Amino acid sequence: MPGLKTLALTVAVRGGARWENETRLGWSHLLEHLVFKGAGDMGARDIVERIEAEGGTINAATGYERTSFEVRALDGSLGLAMQVVSDLVFRPRLDPAEIEREKDVVAQEIAEAFDTPDDHVFEMAQTKAFASQSMGRPILGSVESLAPVTRESIGDWRARLYSPDRMVVAVSGAVDEAELLALAERWFGQAVATPAEAPEPATFTGGAATLSRKIEQANIVFQLPSVSATDPDLPAMRLFTEILGGGMASRLFQSAREERGLAYAIDAYQEAYEDIGVLGVYAGAAADRAVELADVCAGEIRALATDGPTDAELSRAKAVLKAGLWMSDESPASRAGRNAAQTLIYGAPVSSDDSAARIAAATADDLRRVGQRVLATGLSATSVLGPKAAHAAGAAFVKGLAK
Structure with a gap:
């Protein structure tokens, strides 16, 4: 986008809560939290400080069909942004102590959603629209469904969910196409795909x-x-x-x-x-x-x-x-x-x-x-x-x- 001094990076994967079964309810959202607790050579504070030191912001979101990581940054920061997000999706530490702490954080998020009427009423409707289906289960999961998560189980889920064959790297703003392609090859080109079962077709039950x-x-x-x-x-x-x-x-x-x-x-x-x-x-x-x-x-x-x-x-x-x-x-x-x-x-x-x-x-x-x-x-x-x-x-x- 000519004339801009900033850029926006989105790394999106075709995968989210819809890919879960009842035993993995909420795991995709928990994983999105966990990768920010440490990845590559970065601790939790390092991740945000590296981005913010360059005037940028970083965020992520988990939905039913997509999980997205987003960075806004100044011109010239694309290499840093790509490296940080690559570490998040491919090389998170998934420290056992952090996993247990983050379960408590998500439990508070679940409670907050329940306590917010204009949030919880949508969850109630979704549950009825798609009864007994992954599309009808809460994206946040439940305290009970998150309790069994271990480093090994969430690591296996990460490999399946964040598979590069279902991932798109998109950049807009102050970006050079040749630079983007070279960085995408460097930070995303060597990842190994892990097949995942396709989600069941959704049926509106009512x-x-x-x-x-x-x-x-x-x-x-x-x-x-x-x-x-x-x-x-x-x-x-x-x-x-x-x-x-x-x-x-x-x-x-x-x-x-x-x-x-x-x-x-x-x-x-x-x-x-x-x-x-x-x-x-x-x-x-x-x-x-x-x-x-x-x-x-x-x-x-x-x-x-x-x-x-x-x-x-x-x-x-x-x-x-x-x-x-x-x-x-x-x-x-x-x-x-x-x-x-x-x-x-x-x-x-x-x-x-x-x-x-x-x-x-x-x-x-x-x-x-x-x-x-x-x-x-x-x-x-x-x-x-x-x-x-x-x-x-x-x-x-x-x-x-x-x-």
Whole structure:
């Protein structure tokens, strides 16, 4: 990206919580923590100090389908960034004492997520959407599932999870291609691939979850099966989601908040996994108005799927999504992360021009069709966390969809 003084490095691997079974629940996330406790010739403090001494930052994240390591740094720091991340993924120390300490740290993280209603309610919905599957288990795992981890077992899991044949190195910003290729060969080219079993295909099962909590607001999530990352209808589904609840001009914001005052926070989202997707709605509402809110949400989904969008709504949604593409292009970190993820999914990055063309080509009929695809399954996953008076919202949402 000409003219920039910084760069962004993303090293992403196609592997995460979805590759786990019940006996390894949470191991991928724990491993991501552990590699920062020492790798190569670096201790935990050395890792961050080497990056920060050059004005950079380093972070990592574990998801269901990908684990990513990210470095932001000044021009000229690519060699250091590549060396540090290479040590993290291929040469972590995995000291037994650190493993036991980090189990306690993750236990606190698990407790924090449980204590945060607008986090835990999503976990509840995911568990119902993908019951008895790795996609429905918490990424953080549990205290019990992490207890058996040893240096040998987590080392074996690292070799399987961080296998270079499922890894992408992406850099954006102040980077020279020849330098990048030489560094990639030096720091990643000698790694040995370790085959791992492919995860089982995901199936949206659906169900309802409630949890009483003495808090002021009810936290509510409604989920419906949607399209995957490779489905040709993904652009139409993203437009559908944007019109439904993507911003202040969206149907849900206007009908639930502005017209009825049912919720302060309400939005819709689309999660596109490799072989399945989820259309979701999150809202925070007063417990005694949760049922009314659920009926409004179901009604807006049904109406958009039946009648389609107006011309103005479709035009606005296309402008918003295209603006997001261009804004992402102007951020080295966003570009590196997006290119890495797309290469893992599609085999190569997808240009913003191509993505914008697919968005522009979507019609109102396309949005009606994807909406009908969502409703045709008859499945939903609902979760309500908060006062007991709100617990009927899940059933009200299901009833509202069937009207």
